[in-house]
Amino acid sequence: MLEYSELYPIQNGHRMMQSLDGMWKFQFDPEEIGEKSGWENGLPAPVSMPVPSSFADFFTDHKERDYCGDFWYETEFYLPAEWRNKKIWLRFGSITHRGTVYCNGMEITSHEGGFLPVLADISTVAKPGQVNQVVVKINNELNETSLPCGATKILNNGRKLAKPYFDFFNYSGLQRSVWVIALPEESVKDYSVDYELCGTDALVKYEVVTTGEHPVIVRLLDAEGELVAETEGKEGILQVANARLWEVRNAYLYQIVILITDGNGVLDEYREKIGIRTVRIEGTKILLNDRPVYLKGFGKHEDFSILGRGFHWGIVKRDFECLKWTNANCFRTSHYPYAEEWYQFADEEGFLIIDEVPAVGMMRSTRNFVAAGSGNYTYFFEALTVPELLKSHIADTEEMITRDKNHPSVIAWSLFNEPETITDYAYEYFKEVFAAAETYDFQSRPMTGAFEKNSKPELCKCYPLCDFICLNRYYGWYISGGPEIEEAEELFRDEMDRWKAKELNVPFVFTEFGTDTMAGLHKLPSIMWSEEYQKEYLEMNFRVFDSYEFVQGELAWNFADFQTTEGIMRVDGNHKGVFTRDRQPKAAAVVFKDRWEKKNELF
Structure with a gap:
């Protein structure tokens, strides 16, 4: 706590x-x-x-x-x-x-x-x-x-x-x-909610933490402000008849009201919007409210010209309008928890979020993505710094889950991005992180992490920790790009066949795939960095995704171009965006828009 x-x-x-x-x-x-x-x-x-x-x-x-x-x-x-x-x-x-x-x-x-x-x-x-x-x-x-x-x-x-x-x-x-x-001197410090669906009704289970000993009243109001349920106690259950569920792109929000009373009046009041929904993994499916959902969207960054990572409501509004235009339903907060207002707006708009702790860079390299592509890195989790890092990792995880646990938009926790995962040291490290995370979430959401290309099915030690597996793969870009794209597809299918052979019976979600693309660069036939090649690359990836029924999501890298450290691999930042840094669409945006409009899902 x-x-x-x-x-x-x-x-x-x-x-x-x-x-x-x-x-x-x-x-x-x-x-x-x-x-x-x-x-x-x-x-x-x-x-x-x-x-x-x-x-x-x-x-x-x-x-x-x-x-x-x-x-x-x-x-x-x-x-x-x-x-x-x-x-x-x-x-x-x-x-x-x-x-x-x-x-x-x-x-x-x-x-x-x-x-x-x-x-x-x-x-x-x-x-x-x-x-x-x-x-x-x-x-x-x-x-x-x-x-x-x-x-x-x-x-x-x-x-x-x-x-x-x-x-x-x-x-x-x-x-x-x-x-x-x-x-006030005595105040609401924290609360947690979880949900159970019972036919057309629902149970809202809750826990409240206060700074004192006075009794607590908990109420649930509907979207019109009418009282739906009420009970007393710091732990309890609210019974909701004919519950309106929070759904993808159809978000119904209730309001929880927590009151501390002393018999004469109210000492403190805290209220917040919440959405009644369940999320769980069943076999190779991700279930929202007991129905399968296919994740469609992007990895993002908090990044914009001049403001850098500074929060601005105008950016939030534009980004969600672009997400809706592409027919997306999900994004990952790569590679850190975003400002709280992003989650509030996702709650309102009915978008799904994979919430990621800032556990990125767990390879000893000045260019993590270059090291990942070459396999040329040392085993990170053998270092003497690891015990101190583990404390930081667990602390960040607790703070993230404590902050974000009541958002209906948050459907999963991502506890790492592209670490070294092929040693027993890595497994023991992440086993402690996952065990700690499990104790912080009242809803027991699915937990995962994003694996880079060296986390092969034969070598990766850490995938058994995950409730569903997230892969970052760049066949056709960092591997066999350009004129070798047909070979890239063969290599991609070969890896997926090896994952299939393991019969893991869990969903797979692609949390990164993409190509650097300079807006306005057109070439026929296509060449790498052109808008034509970005489309060709995506079509190849989609063919692979659609060949494996256990693939249950595709979050492209990246929603928009973003700034990086300067170097010979980057021309004023990373240009894998489907949108430019100022949120104008490249040709690939229409590819996603058309595919995701036709992609079969129940929402």
Whole structure:
């Protein structure tokens, strides 16, 4: 159980909130002098920086865009006098990758991990009725003891440079919204829900955690706000007659209302939208509400021009409109948990999510995808850093599941992406991660992870841990590309035949497949990087997918072009997007749109 509450902030008669989004002060600290120089009391020579956003792409100088090391943020806010006698918290949607929070010059908390909320209890130092100061020290260096994995190189001039073991840019900063929130002395800390379908009715099982001992009332309201069910107790069952189910692209949302009472009145109230639905694996099928569903969609990134990984509702809206246009129904939060608002919108729109912990880069390489393609890597899980990494991995997994467990859109947890999996060391490592994850999810969702090409059916040790198997495969791109695409199809079918021969009786989902494609590059006959080749490649993959009944999903790589570390393998980023970075369709988008419109599914 986390020491703090990850519940999304709301405002009512008992809870108050104030956004701190806007322009903050910002300063790099390459000499690491901030702490001993008292920067927690105010930055000496700051520039302006918008929050939420990544800092990198606002600058016009290499040293600033690629900065690696310590850097600081500062802002001020007025705390209303009526917040006295409340528990006051600062809530950061994320601090990437590690941060220390100060309020009014006092250190409050530190946190490791850049993609999940950070909570700082400032009740003892905050000054209601006055202007208060917040300072955050952040570090974005990469290492092998925290997620995502990488290294930090020291150049001859002393400057640090991030060397990720993954293929996306190391965007960092305050990339999600920041709030100051006020809670009553006794408050709802957490809740969990699970569902059971009983004919046309449903049971909503729940658990509530509070910070005190007073009794709890739990209510369920329908979409019109009418009372559907009510009961008392921190554990219980709500009986729902003629339940409206949450379905793919047809999302019906109820509202759960949790009240803490003292006999005279309400001490706290928390409410949130939830959807009644079940998800389970049966043989080679993925069942949503006891009916098979075929996953159609993409791996994505939180990535956009200038903003980097910074959250913006406009991007959310455009991306979901593009997803709907392609007839998709699912996406994976590759390769980290996204901002909470993505899940809220998926709940509203009826999209499925495979939620992924930031366990990427678990191969010792400055280019994870190159190492994966060549097989030229060392065995990662034999390193002395592994015990510390395992602690970070489990901590991130607990935080992700605690935050996202009540979203109906989340149908599975992905606990890794493309690690080394062919040693007993790897198996023992991931066995502990999966065992821990199982204890955090009240719904016991399916668990999985994405396997790269060296995780062959004869060699991979870790696939037995997964409830369904996710494959990242690039036959026709990294393997036998261009004029060798017919041979690529033969190799692809050969591998799939070997998986079939194992008779695993579980679903397979392709979580990556794709080609880098330059928008507007046309060639007849097709050549690699052209839009014609992207279509040809996809058609080959679809033929293979459709040949194996245990294939139950296809999530292409990637939804949109995205930024990466620069190098000879990349031309201003990864161009495997079906959409450009500014969300305009390439020719392949129509291929998906047509296929997925015709693809047989019950939703």
